[in-house]
Amino acid sequence: MKRLSLLSAAMVLASGIASADMQVVATDVIGVEGPQIVGNDLYYVSWAKETVNKWDGKNNSVVKEFPGCGPTGLTLTPSKTLFVACSADPGTIMEIDLKGNKIGQWDADKKGDKLAGGVNDMVTAHSGAVYATLWGQATKLPSKVSGKIIMFSPESKTWSVVAEHINYANGIGLSPDNKTLYVSAEVGNVVYKFPVNKDGTLGDMENFAVLGALSPTQYTDPWTGPDGIEVDRDGNVYVAQWGGGKILKISSTGELLKVIEVPGSSGTTNIAFSDDNKTMFITAVDDSSASIATGKIFKVEKQ
Template identity: 45%
Template sequence: MKNVLGPEGPLVVDGVLYFVGWMGNTLSKWDGHRTTVLHTDPACGHNGLALSKQRTFLLACTDDPGAILELSLDGKLLRRWDTTDKGARFVGGINDIAVAPDGGAYATVFGPYDGVGPPGELMGKVLYLAPGAATWREVACDLNYANGVGVSPDGKTLYVSQTVSGSILRFAVGPDGALTHRANFALLDSLVPRRNPSPWLGPDSLKVDRRGDIYVAQWFGGKILKLSPQGKLLRVFRIAAGDGTTNVAFDAGERHLYVSVVKDARDPKAVGSVVRVENVR
């Protein structure tokens, strides 16, 4: 997919590629022949995308204050959340969403970002929606621009990327979805050389495969980093289509990666694409 305005949130469902455009405010699908826009909302800033156990989409709206949408596979709005269980708005914008093996879901709150200014107030959070619950609750706070989020295959570990600090955190997940034992999991500058001096160079969204390996998109880095559950760098996938890698998804057999990437991370229009690369083990 080319000429996507703010490519993000790739997701493969039943052989169909879904993706969003945060600058275009769209959710689209590509069936191998044509692209179809399924949902638009000019006040959303479509970002992370996840598939629930009910086979609906959970969509992150990154426009501040953010929102979380539940959509049918054909793009129909089923539900919208604008606040936590305490009535707090999603100030800082919702960035990414991941669904746990038990059907619960986690979402990240990012922070103030206009594409040109330096990082601002630390307001990153992790929110949790328990299986069958009606509201999201805060389970972690004071994160340095919380971005990607992923859950281990056994549901016992949560990974959260902090874009500005260039780090990925690890949490232990409790039976009620609560997070404990916050720890540093990976520091990107210790794994790969910095490609750009931008303070925004860091981990963007991430995904966890069936083996428990973590795939991290590096904004301003032009690459996907594959890490073991112990934080060891296993492989670097260099993405020729641009330096603004934002997210990654797998096909059904995890043989290929679908990578959303902005050609030039400094481009205010964030023009980019979704590309497919072989997932080398």
């Protein structure tokens, strides 16, 4: 028998995680993404219906419709408001209260540059700073590598560019100590990391994980790569694989720890953890290649 490489052995050990205990808490959500826990409620978005929604543990409801936004991400601020990432190009970032009333809106960074390509995902730091990804040029070859990370200053209430040249910037997450920022580059199927400086700016971009080397995707299209990112209290990085129907749990050192299969899905979009860190919520579409991306939200014990 041919001897397995260390990488192949790790892949075998990490695969085949059962998902039978997953509970479906929302169905038929077209373009489901952006899960965000707020107390006992789960907020999420439909990028196709252009709504922010809420599941209160029993029922799902529409909080507010935002025509022309194409929402793909949410993040909770220290003031218990939500920032909404609008993926419509050029992008917009809105701040809303928990009832959906708009508090603020930004259509450009502090230099006056539009949020080109649309805003994809966001994460809030302990300081109140917010990091957001800009997709960049959302076309296939030839195209510029123009994805960016922008940072919101809670003092100046403005956004500034803190990283550039990310190949279709998508999901984003912070380590528990807020010293490392992770971002997924959808083209190339890779996750990068950045050291976070004391002033919130970012150091040089580093490779964190080449996902194709850890676990194969369902499709060979190099434009189909990682989507949302969530980091748990232990520093493990959970990466939703668009076109993969699964979530990869990766240690802070880049080791694949677990593959979490999502039943009946070919496109996971994001993850959120409950406040007690015992439950995870997964947003996923049934068929990532479909023109109408109908999906579900799963609730499962954190793995």
